[in-house]
Amino acid sequence: MSPREVFALRDHLGTALTERSISDPRHVVSLAQLATDSCLGGRSGELDGRSVLLATSGQLLAGLALIEIDGVARRMLLCPPDLKPEHLASIIADAGIDAVVTDEPQRFAECGVDLVITVGLPQPSTATGQTVRATEWLMLTSGTSGVPKIVGHTLDGLCGAIVGDSPAPGEAIPVWATFYDIRRYGGLQIFLRAIVGGGSMVLSDPGEALADHIARLAARGVTHISGTPSHWRKLLMSGSIEGFRPRYVRLSGEIADQAVLDGLKRAFPDASIGHAYASTEAGVGFAVNDGLEGFPATLLGEGRGAVDMKVVDGSLRIRSKRAAHAYVGRAAAELTDGDGYVDTGDMVELRGGRYYFVGRRNGIINVGGLKVHPEEIEAVINGHPEVRMSRAKSRRSPITGGIVVAEVVLTADADPMRADMVRNQILAECRTRLAAHKVPAMIRFVAALDVTPAGKLARTDA
Missing domain, CATH: 3.30.300.30 (ANL, C-terminal domain)
Structure with a gap:
């Protein structure tokens, strides 16, 4: 496959880069810098064909690095901040990690990996990244007490639910935010929507007080934001939403009940309120924008679009090109059944032409x-x-x-x-x-x- 037939994230940046940025509470980085500068000290070429662990102390450096690494490395594993130290060796072995990109090099001094590259804010560099391959994106599952599973995605699959059209001439650039960490599937989806969809991205920070976070989102002009229902319930009871007026509000990651949907509609009467179904393994399944909990039964079936869905023994199953392609590791289980469906483990009940989520099978x-x-x-x-x-x-x-x-x-x-x-x-x-x-x-x-x-x-x- 020639480089012209392969597209990495940097190839989707589009135009108007000087007007777009990625920011956190301490730094604002213009996307224009990513076209000429390097956050890896010009060393991205050393990652050619490598299996890279991307492990940073914050989201900003992770976001900058994954743009530079994609299309160069053979695979890239996004390390979430809550990975337990006792699981690191197993993750490195299962993913075949032979390089680490981090801002904490001392943390990996004795991890058995021979190449450790330090990441920082973009600096001028004569060596810029070149797209040479389709990098495999690896993510870790959450909600498990043991070693998390490693899930393999492609950039095409991750972007399968994203409309990549840039804003029309004269149209305001969307400014995206999420309560999620972008090193988890839900947060990564929003990050990709910003980068591929011609927008800017405002990142969260776990050390920032909620009131300060919301004030920063308002000051940065955030128009699109997502989070779990628990995130939104905490915001609604915080008294911090005054002056924050997004036009697009989405929920995912947990069951969105009618109470939280109605609460958000009262808080943001002029916004589009909706909830989406997605998981690390199944990818983005669907979005519901009618203001009601659950989803119409008409979404189930085959050949209705990009996603096929069915319910087996009360569990929602999904088949899609947006889904992960495999679990990765020495003893990895099969991701799909014989027909290519992912068993999500999310249990649903049919009531009057609509399916309602009732909980997790293992919960x-x-x-x-x-x-x-x-x-x-x-x-x-x-x-x-x-x-x-x-x-x-x-x-x-x-x-x-x-x-x-x-x-x-x-x-x-x-x-x-x-x-x-x-x-x-x-x-x-x-x-x-x-x-x-x-x-x-x-x-x-x-x-x-x-x-x-x-x-x-x-x-x-x-």
């Missing part, structure tokens, strides 16, 4: 021998007007073996004197809409709920 809690999806309970609780977010979990019981308990965060304007009344109202609604074994035996009001580094509600049974 079921056991209540007296009966299986319960905690998300189903949370959707009912979150529907109360004075509830911002909740978490249902099981607790051991000497009588039944397990009971459901719930932790609930109330809205900022909720009256603490009404707590008992709100608790009784929640329980009454649960008794009306849920089977008896799903009704919480106890509801505890809390100030906040933890989320994982991937932005999802942290789940641990008591």
